[in-house]
Amino acid sequence: xxxxNNPSIAEKTAKLNELIAWFDSDEFxxxxxxxxxxxxxxxxxxxxxxxxALKNNIQVVKDRFSEA
Amino acid sequence: xxxxxxxxLGVGDFIALTxxxxxxxxxxxxxxxxxxxxxxxxxxxxxxxxxxxGGSVGxxxxxxxxxxxxxxxMKVIVTATPKLTQWGKFSLTVRVVRPxxxxxxxxxxxxLRAKLEKExxxxxERKRPLPTVPKHVADIxxxxxxxxxxxxxxxxxxxxxxxxxxxxxxxxxxxxPDQIVQALKYFNSQENLPEVIVIIRGGGSADDLSAxxxxxxxREIAASRIPTLVGVGHEVDISLADMAADxxxxxxxxxxxxxxxxxxxxxxxxxxxxxxVLPRVERVVAEEQAGVKRQLEHAFERIxxxxxxxxxxxxxxxxxxxxxxxxxxxxxxxxxxxxxIAEGSVIEIEKQDILITAEVRHVxxx
Numbered sequence: 001x002x003x004x005n006n007p008s009i010a011e012k013t014a015k016l017n018e019l020i021a022w023f024d025s026d027e028f029x030x031x032x033x034x035x036x037x038x039x040x041x042x043x044x045x046x047x048x049x050x051x052x053a054l055k056n057n058i059q060v061v062k063d064r065f066s067e068a
Numbered sequence: 069x070x071x072x073x074x075x076x077l078g079v080g081d082f083i084a085l086t087x088x089x090x091x092x093x094x095x096x097x098x099x100x101x102x103x104x105x106x107x108x109x110x111x112x113x114x115x116x117x118x119x120x121x122g123g124s125v126g127x128x129x130x131x132x133x134x135x136x137x138x139x140x141x142m143k144v145i146v147t148a149t150p151k152l153t154q155w156g157k158f159s160l161t162v163r164v165v166r167p168x169x170x171x172x173x174x175x176x177x178x179x180l181r182a183k184l185e186k187e188x189x190x191x192x193e194r195k196r197p198l199p200t201v202p203k204h205v206a207d208i209x210x211x212x213x214x215x216x217x218x219x220x221x222x223x224x225x226x227x228x229x230x231x232x233x234x235x236x237x238x239x240x241x242x243x244x245p246d247q248i249v250q251a252l253k254y255f256n257s258q259e260n261l262p263e264v265i266v267i268i269r270g271g272g273s274a275d276d277l278s279a280x281x282x283x284x285x286x287r288e289i290a291a292s293r294i295p296t297l298v299g300v301g302h303e304v305d306i307s308l309a310d311m312a313a314d315x316x317x318x319x320x321x322x323x324x325x326x327x328x329x330x331x332x333x334x335x336x337x338x339x340x341x342x343x344x345v346l347p348r349v350e351r352v353v354a355e356e357q358a359g360v361k362r363q364l365e366h367a368f369e370r371i372x373x374x375x376x377x378x379x380x381x382x383x384x385x386x387x388x389x390x391x392x393x394x395x396x397x398x399x400x401x402x403x404x405x406x407x408x409i410a411e412g413s414v415i416e417i418e419k420q421d422i423l424i425t426a427e428v429r430h431v432x433x434x
Binding site: 047060 | 201223224229230231233234235236237246250251331334335338339341342346348349
């Protein structure tokens with residue numbers, strides 16, 4: 001699956017930062033604010049869910065290092 | 069009479085038999101004592117005596133086996149094989165020597181620290197940053213140690229999606245430095261290189277932690293092509309391995325905190341970011357409302373001003389009209405005359421409150 005269809009947490013966080021920055025930019029328009037906010041809220045929820053769902057994979061790959 | 073059953077051997081055979089017997093009885097011994105007459109011959113061979121109040125024994129080893137600096141007067145523990153030389157001299161062939169007791173450990177630490185510092189192994193310019201959010205890391209530690217358990221727990225609490233390749237090694241004792249060196253070489257030679265190598269060990273005595281002051285190990289850490297994060301002992305413990313690492317952690321738990329971000333903190337940050345947007349929108353709405361209010365006020369002011377202008381005009385007009393009212397003139401004492409002004413004609417004179425009929429007797433120009 002491409003990164004576009006399945007963005008990583010970092011990509012989603014970058015997108016969220018971009019959306020939040022829009023509210024402070026000169027491009028801000030009150031008429032568009034509600035849609036942008038809904039989009040940011042959805043993204044924030046996704047990031048939270050992604051973070052909580054991720055598990056680490058811990059593997060003992062070698063347990064004897066006595067021989068040179 | 070001489071006992072013919074006695075074992076009779078040549079000198080060489082006797083030495084070989086003695087060594088065989090010693091090897092069988094004491095394949096490896098650890099002997100503790102104070103170093104005396106320490107010297108290095110031809111830059112290769114190390115000789116010293118190990119002594120205590122009970123006696124003295126000669127020791128031999130190569131320079132390459134000497135992994136910590138020692139000098140006369142230091143108390144050390146040697147791991148060695150007893151041997152009778154072909155010249156009939158008894159000695160210990162030393163494989164490992166390590167300082168014993170706080171004073172010697174400290175002395176050895178300072179000697180090696182000064183040497184490696186001079187070579188620039190601990191220089192800040194050599195330090196590399198760790199990736200902010202690594203995806204693949206290697207961990208070198210004892211999987212049975214509490215420090216390892218703390219590290220893994222905190223990693224799992226803080227972050228996810230991380231591939232952790234663990235190399236299990238001894239983290240104390242004579243074999244520990246070599247095992248850690250081998251583990252470092254192993255991870256550095258992988259096709260799929262980890263982004264960070266983490267070396268951890270929980271707290272312990274100065275002797276327990278002395279493995280992390282081994283010269284070869286310190287050099288291997290400094291030479292690692294993968295950035296290293298070392299967390300050994302408690303906050304107060306500083307090892308040479310720590311100093312050679314790219315990043316030093318105070319403890320194994322601290323190493324986990326340095327290695328990965330805290331997902332709960334990221335979630336809180338995202339919520340804060342989102343929360344910060346609403347006041348901004350509210351502020352803009354308030355500004356828009358204030359703008360509209362200002363415009364309305366301005367319009368009202370204009371209407372009010374126009375009204376006053378019209379009202380003032382109308383009032384003046386009324387005053388003028390009022391002044392033109394003939395009854396007002398009569399009130400001021402004037403009289404209104406009606407009729408033809410010619411001698412002999414009858415005219416009517418109206419005053420404020422009376423009407424007079426009069427005859428005109430004479431008319432002349434003023």
